[in-house]
Amino acid sequence: MALEELYREVILDHYRHPRHKGTLSNADVHAEGLNPSCGDEFSLDLAIADGVITDVATQGQGCSISQASGSMMADAIKGKTLEEVGELAHKFRVMMSIDEGENPVDPARPGAVLGDLEALQGVRKFPVRIKCADLPWTTLADALSQAES
């Protein structure tokens, strides 16, 4: 049933125990995202050295989907190069979108491509909630474009 697919245990776990929660005193960039239609908030601090995300901290408030997506994202990008993060973000976007190319996730090897993030696939059946899952990623995009400039 769709609801069980949406609210997978790993999602609830990230929702209740968000990883990398807080702020960074040595942040190189800071970005904030807001979903005006539902009020969900997400903020992101990144420490970047030599093109690598060396540290991440997030804060937020909102539904299980937006907050779990943020927590999983933080996990996934920490220690990655900016290029790897770009690829990750692309794969995530393709996974979540209904019509944009083939889903990169391999059903035979769950977690192999996008780790915990793959649990968010269930959101695709709930089009109005996709923007929840997207919020941390649009905030990340904002942070990265700041880092570039």
Next chain:
Amino acid sequence: MALEELYREVILDHYRHPRHKGTLSNADVHAEGLNPSCGDEFSLDLAIADGVITDVATQGQGCSISQASGSMMADAIKGKTLEEVGELAHKFRVMMSIDEGENPVDPARPGAVLGDLEALQGVRKFPVRIKCADLPWTTLADALSQAES
């Protein structure tokens, strides 16, 4: 047919040859009426002495009904006492209204009660035009209330 009753010859005659047209240099009261929904205008000068309307002048612009009504009214009130004019206005109002008391006009003696004004009875079949016939009379009421004060 209703249209023939509306556009009686006497109405067209008053429309084309309005009586008492102009202004009075010795006017005691002056009033102006406007029908905002159609733009018809009517202005009225009265000279009043000892409770009698000694002279009348009107100007206006608008449809045959409003202008003929004004011309006929001017004819009818000139030389009358204010009391007589009040009665006349009352009878006119009753004649034109669809549900307010019995029509004072006597069909057996056309013109006997309200003179030429009786020709305006045809307007009753055209409810949206009643306000055209009324315009000079609401202007008159305005003028008379000025005269009183």
Next chain:
Amino acid sequence: MQQVRADFPILDRLVNGKRLAYLDSSATTQKPSQVIDAISDYYRVYNSNVHRGAHTLAAEATIAYEDARTKIAQFIGAGSSNEVVFTKGTTNGMNLISYGWGLNRLREGDRILLTVMEHHANVVPWQIIAKHTGAELVYLELDEDYRVDLSNLDRFVDDRLKIISVSGMSNVTGTIGPVPQLVEAARSVGALMIVDAAQSVPHLPTNVAEIGADLLVFSAHKMLGPTGIGAMWGRPEILEEMDPAEGGGEMITDVRLYESRWAPVPHKFEAGTPPIAQAVGFGAAIDYLDKLGMEAVRRHEVAITRYALDRLSEVPDLRVVGPTDLSARGGTISFELGDIHPHDVATILDQEGVAVRAGHHCAKPLMRYLEVPATARASFYVYTTEEDIDQLVTGLYRARDLFGLA
């Protein structure tokens, strides 16, 4: 009221394969066939622009439009239909007032008194006008039972106070606003008294003559009527004095190149082609509510709210954000369920056919004041049944299960 459901075609609909339990009436109500058909009939039979009536259709449309105005006037106990102005809705009405009264009259240091429970429609227009004029906003807070706390009221009642504007009923907590007390306060210093009646006129018997306020605004779509229209009622002297916010056709007696003269009230506030079909639909909604009787509507809502509060109190970890006293509230129940975010609650309920709203409900200052990021909200109307409430409660248990609440 069980039998009214048959009049609402949408209630036969399935949502996600389930019976629809529509519990979002504070956002907008559903419409009976009588209203839907009145609108279609208008377009099929006598659609025309109004007030320029040179032909039969125009006369018919004008009569229907003005009849709707008369129905609304009678429905709220106004002295004359000239006291009723058609607007686009409550928000538009509040802006007509803030611009039409405030822009030319408010001065630096003047005060506008609101409450923290106001809808954005009764906050943002005043912020805009305050910025233009230098006036300032002041707020009343709430007590522990979510009612407006009047213990500080005196502090604000002085000659700086120019406007009081308060909700007749909160769209979040269901709290009925302290209108009589604020009317008295406004009177005592000659301030303008405004009621945001978006939630009160639809749900409570309303008589403007008894209320004693100066202006009252509400929306048709929250009382069985169509979207796109609302009404502003005003005391005749106030409407007379107030400036029109918008300029255009129909609101003038004369336009010259460099200046114009306004039409008499209410037309001076109705610039342009009005929402004609919507007025006709609004009139049909009034007819429908008149037939039910607003006393009966209120009784039904009190009964259904009592039932809902009872049933919700059974659900573990559920906290109602609003008054418990039925006489102090209407049929709008905001709540939180454990640590499940309201959006998740709403999504789960939606899968069960239950339509509730989740979020800030256009009342962010209230959310901050209550220190909740959002609430879920179930709101009722004439067609709401105990079956709807039962379905809600079943859905809430499902949410608990999914989120592993013990």
Next chain:
Amino acid sequence: MQQVRADFPILDRLVNGKRLAYLDSSATTQKPSQVIDAISDYYRVYNSNVHRGAHTLAAEATIAYEDARTKIAQFIGAGSSNEVVFTKGTTNGMNLISYGWGLNRLREGDRILLTVMEHHANVVPWQIIAKHTGAELVYLELDEDYRVDLSNLDRFVDDRLKIISVSGMSNVTGTIGPVPQLVEAARSVGALMIVDAAQSVPHLPTNVAEIGADLLVFSAHKMLGPTGIGAMWGRPEILEEMDPAEGGGEMITDVRLYESRWAPVPHKFEAGTPPIAQAVGFGAAIDYLDKLGMEAVRRHEVAITRYALDRLSEVPDLRVVGPTDLSARGGTISFELGDIHPHDVATILDQEGVAVRAGHHCAKPLMRYLEVPATARASFYVYTTEEDIDQLVTGLYRARDLFGLA
């Protein structure tokens, strides 16, 4: 276009026992079943408030509402649906602009250029803003063929000129406004260029990218759509810069007690519950016009206008108040008939089933300029046929008879 008549239920109606010849489309157009049914379906199947979509109905309503925006954007060649703001109608749109752009930007001595043929909707809002700001209005006049006379334009094009606002097509004379020339003039001094497109978008193929204006406003009810809704198109930079005129829900990202942040364009201009059912109906009207094709609509209107001008020229004592050149005008024909007042003409025609309008057509400055107290006006649309025109001409002869014109 003969076959389109079957889509318009009202055209089957008898008026005063006669076939209805509806020649009042400039005031408001009739609606095809496709539009009427789209509105009913909305209320019967998926009525809900929008943009707070926690449940299925809300999601469906939001999609339909935003789809309508997209259709309108494509219909007028806008780059993105974000360039389209829903309004209450043309008048409301013009007021959103006059307040939202003018109130905070215009200064004493700044100039707003209009033409004497403007509708009150494009005159009165500027008078109001001029009064608030000290700006002044200046006007272009007409030439002998009722076109806007541009010979004096240069006199107004200087750095005092801040706004030009002109009708795309006059609702009285049918004159097509000199938009390209005025766009150029506005560009040359950085003035804001606005088109009152109430009569042009419904009747002429419109591509905002080609026009090059900054803002364009129009009404759904004049293009087969419902009353109570219109649209404002704006160039993205302009909409970005412009202040919202109205405050309330849905137009904010955050509201605090003393200040708020606006939502992104177009939402910052859409305070409160929007006209949702009306947007759906507007979208259906756009679909209908798209299927006909606006080129075909224009061709039909040119043909019917040619036929009408020919037939009217046969009627003794009839004087057309408008351009004779078909390429300079649309299908709106104002006329005078001897010394018969336009209201009398309209009443007589109405008895013959012919609906025309008589009066000042919300263009009093034009009436004064042309020195006519009023005109009768026949105006056409996609459903207008030669039979309608013939019925008009028969009625005009009847008027001549009744008034004893030889």
